[in-house]
Amino acid sequence: MSVKMDETFRCVTCTAPVNIAVIKYWGKRNEKLILPTNPSLSVTLGQDELRAKTSVAFSSKYTEDRMWLNGKEESVSSQRIQNVLKEVRRRVRKRGAPGGGNEVDTSRHIHIVSENNFPTAAGLASSAAGYACLVYSLCKLYGVQGEISDIARQGSGSACRSIYGGYVLWKTGDLMDGTDSFAEQVAPESHWPEMRSLICVVSDQKKHVGSTEGMQTTVLTSELMQHRVDGVVSQRTDDMIEAIMARDFPTFAKITMQESNQLHAVCLDTYPPIFYMTDTSRLIVRLVHAINDVLGDIKVAYTFDAGPNACLYLLKEDVPRVMGLLRHFFPPAQRNGEPFVTGLPVDELPVTESDLAGISLPQSEGAIKYVIHTKVGPGPQVVTDPSESLIDADGSPKQKSS
Numbered sequence: 001m002s003v004k005m006d007e008t009f010r011c012v013t014c015t016a017p018v019n020i021a022v023i024k025y026w027g028k029r030n031e032k033l034i035l036p037t038n039p040s041l042s043v044t045l046g047q048d049e050l051r052a053k054t055s056v057a058f059s060s061k062y063t064e065d066r067m068w069l070n071g072k073e074e075s076v077s078s079q080r081i082q083n084v085l086k087e088v089r090r091r092v093r094k095r096g097a098p099g100g101g102n103e104v105d106t107s108r109h110i111h112i113v114s115e116n117n118f119p120t121a122a123g124l125a126s127s128a129a130g131y132a133c134l135v136y137s138l139c140k141l142y143g144v145q146g147e148i149s150d151i152a153r154q155g156s157g158s159a160c161r162s163i164y165g166g167y168v169l170w171k172t173g174d175l176m177d178g179t180d181s182f183a184e185q186v187a188p189e190s191h192w193p194e195m196r197s198l199i200c201v202v203s204d205q206k207k208h209v210g211s212t213e214g215m216q217t218t219v220l221t222s223e224l225m226q227h228r229v230d231g232v233v234s235q236r237t238d239d240m241i242e243a244i245m246a247r248d249f250p251t252f253a254k255i256t257m258q259e260s261n262q263l264h265a266v267c268l269d270t271y272p273p274i275f276y277m278t279d280t281s282r283l284i285v286r287l288v289h290a291i292n293d294v295l296g297d298i299k300v301a302y303t304f305d306a307g308p309n310a311c312l313y314l315l316k317e318d319v320p321r322v323m324g325l326l327r328h329f330f331p332p333a334q335r336n337g338e339p340f341v342t343g344l345p346v347d348e349l350p351v352t353e354s355d356l357a358g359i360s361l362p363q364s365e366g367a368i369k370y371v372i373h374t375k376v377g378p379g380p381q382v383v384t385d386p387s388e389s390l391i392d393a394d395g396s397p398k399q400k401s402s
């Protein structure tokens with residue numbers, strides 16, 4: 001976990017997962033502390049397919065805090081990075097850390113090197129995985145114990161949910177200082193082993209309105225948002241927890257779709273309106289409802305965040321058929337030999353005449369770029385193999401060998 005190169009050098013490397021909400025966070029009651037207007041609940045996805053990896057090191061030789069993201073140096077002066085660094089260092093000073101001595105000296109500068117194994121800032125929750133990974137790694141580096149999801153929350157709201165695996169609730173909290181607004185696991189990843197996710201990447205370009213700015217405008221201008229907060233989300237959260245605990249897929253799926261639809265309705269009710277879903281997103285919605293009609297039960301759910309990409313939730317037994325239908329209605333364009341489906345293997349079923357008779361939709365070639373097949377996964381992990389570290393002994397990002 002830690003590599004001691006000299007008496008004042010220490011390095012830790014960790015990975016953290018993406019989470020995709022089924023009860024959506026959209027709106028803050030406190031911008032600075034990142035406190036939400038309502039509870040939210042998410043599913044943590046598998047790290048083999050989607051993860052941030054971060055190495056953090058301190059050394060007496062470093063002359064300033066520095067950070068590299070995906071091979072490029074970035075400023076550490078951003079408010080959110082500063083929030084996180086300050087809060088971790090404050091806790092180290094307050095509580096002390098095991099071992100004492102050098103290990104609790106927070107005056108040393110740190111170097112951070114991070115990379116994501118999926119597109120950054122493209123509506124695939126890179127900020128959630130990234131800030132969860134940064135906070136988890138820093139806390140391991142300094143030996144900070146106890147609840148840390150509230151620190152991740154101050155980097156990006158949704159990041160607090162990536163501190164846990166499985167099914168995770170982010171509590172709204174009542175206190176002004178935000179100390180009761182943290183994440184907690186509702187059920188571990190092992191609770192519902194059949195749960196799968198197909199992430200349909202429609203675009204991996206940067207979105208036009210960021211979540212932070214988008215939700216600010218919504219809170220200021222949308223009446224529907226008030227209705228959502230006052231009269232909808234709490235009940236849906238309770239119902240969702242009940243559905244998860246009972247492994248009741250149709251109820252889980254229905255609430256997931258209703259939540260996604262309400263998030264995007266609230267975005268449309270924002271003034272000026274915000275459009276994250278595209279024609280392709282809407283075709284995916286229609287296809288999912290058509291599949292559920294043909295199968296005679298709710299077998300698959302869609303959810304969209306602040307972008308056009310769909311995250312489909314479904315059970316393992318339905319993946320082959322749904323994947324076959326996705327490929328039929330969204331035939332892949334040439335991808336220079338790259339596969340259309342990545343991640344967990346799929347034994348795709350060919351579409352049948354009777355499936356097609358029940359689904360009246362156009363085919364849309366190349367509209368889904370690729371699909372990531374993943375399952376529910378654990379929270380952040382410490383990487384024990386020192387050769388996996390992203391930081392060189394001199395504090396620079398390691399050069400890739402190939």
Ligand SMILES: Nc1ncnc2c1ncn2[C@@H]1O[C@H](COP(=O)(O)OP(=O)(O)OP(=O)(O)O)[C@@H](O)[C@H]1O
Pocket residue numbers: 052053054069114115116119120121122123124125126127128129130131133134210211305306307
């Ligand atoms: N591995 C990482 N380490 C630290 N910060 C990261 C990391 N990955 C992403 N970020 C931060 O998150 C920002 C991207 O967040 P943004 O909300 O724009 O996109 P997203 O999280 O991919 O999409 P969404 O929140 O809509 O799902 C990056 O510009 C960077 O500041």
Ligand SMILES: C[C@@](O)(CCOP(=O)(O)OP(=O)(O)O)CC(=O)O
Pocket residue numbers: 020021023024025026034040127155156157158159211212213304305306
């Ligand atoms: C649509 C969402 O994905 C919004 C995510 O918002 P962010 O967590 O990215 O916003 P900030 O707290 O301002 O960083 C819904 C969700 O994940 O619950």
